[in-house]
Amino acid sequence: MRVGIISQARMTSTRLPGKVLREAGGQPLLAWHVQRLRAAGAPLYLAITTNSADDVLAEFAAAHGLPCTRGDEHDVLARYQQCAAAHELDVVVRVTSDCPLIAPELIAAGIQRYLAAADDQLYLSNALERTYPRGFDFEIFSSKMLAEAAAHATRPEDREHVTPFLHQNRADNVRFSHFRRPTDASRYRLTVDTAADFELLRQLLDDYDAGHMTAEELISLLDTHPELVAINARVEQKKL
Template sequence: MTSTRLPGKVLKAIGGKSVLHYHLERLKQSGFPVYIATTTNASDDPVIEFCKAQDIAYYRGDEQNVLSRYYGCAKENELDIVVRVTSDCPLIAPELVKNGIEIYLKTRNPSLYLSNALERTFPRGFDFEIFSYALLERAFFEATRPEDLEHVTPYIHQNRTGDIQFYHYLHSEDKSNYRITLDTPEDFELLQALIEDYQADKLTGREIITLLDQHPELVAINAQIEQKKLTS
């Protein structure tokens, strides 16, 4: 709720529902359980009230040490595999997440890191990362750099353990210039148009990409926004 560029963004409403509600509705379509890892800050109490109302499992932890928050959530719920997504992606594509999980499971490799964001070909807003609880636990106990603690997975995907294998989940075409995440008022304007005017919340990820291909005026709404960089 304390986003610097758009405070309260995950509970901002579009078409009568919050951004977080759309996000969770789509993730549930993957068929896997969903957990919200939020902070102990009083400012995030509205997120907890939302979780209780929607019967969504949640965990509260440190605001800055997001790695510890993920680890605590995974440990408390006895998870074997973690799929990391961020709540500012209301149009995340559940079919892509599900397919990524199926690919990951087939490898039977606890040292594998699978993601569609490290080598980006999908729009920003479809991002997911998949890794084992064992890797998360190792990062929790070994990572010390501020960016590792804040951004959860750099210790893993920068291969500082030295033994990580990678699977880059790629789109057939490079659509990385499309931005359907929520960080700024311009992002909100685009998401509002997509959902209210085009019912994008009912579309698959590939259908959303096709929609953006057909409407460059939508892409232009937030094309100038730059993603915040990792800080050290």
């Protein structure tokens, strides 16, 4: 089974444009994202838009030896399907580039669990029943399911957000597996969507060497530093 991690990225974020190339800890957030994902042990691919604003992301991908697929800005589902097909993937791990501290050990464990199930109608995620901080999110599903969603999903939100057709089980053939933490840490936010989010990540990367921490080490750090948690505690996640 050929498993690949596909991450989506663009420079035209509405709340914090250019966020993935902002620097913290001595390098762009996207570099931390790529570095950590490569530690998960599966090939990594970048899915970006055809907008000229994202040429800089194509240049980043080339400089980092990262295969890159370009497609429609709003039809992200098609971008994922095109990337999966181009690289002949059997299994797709979907992540997003606004998670610079994504945890490779969780993704590796998720992949192992998915493959052990040997079920191409399985959707495995740690985001539907959230027990990990936002910023560790991943979804795993077969390229067969991805192709089905790309062929049949028609709502704009389906095309933009990639997996609603799957995790809402619109084809009525999906089996679910939820990757949970024994105790709930979903109150923490380690994604970057606003200036406050970036400030927290900047401090974590600059002052605490967070880029080399595991998920549990990051959670423990937040448990013991409420002043850090307060930096972006008021940020509301955008609704689908």
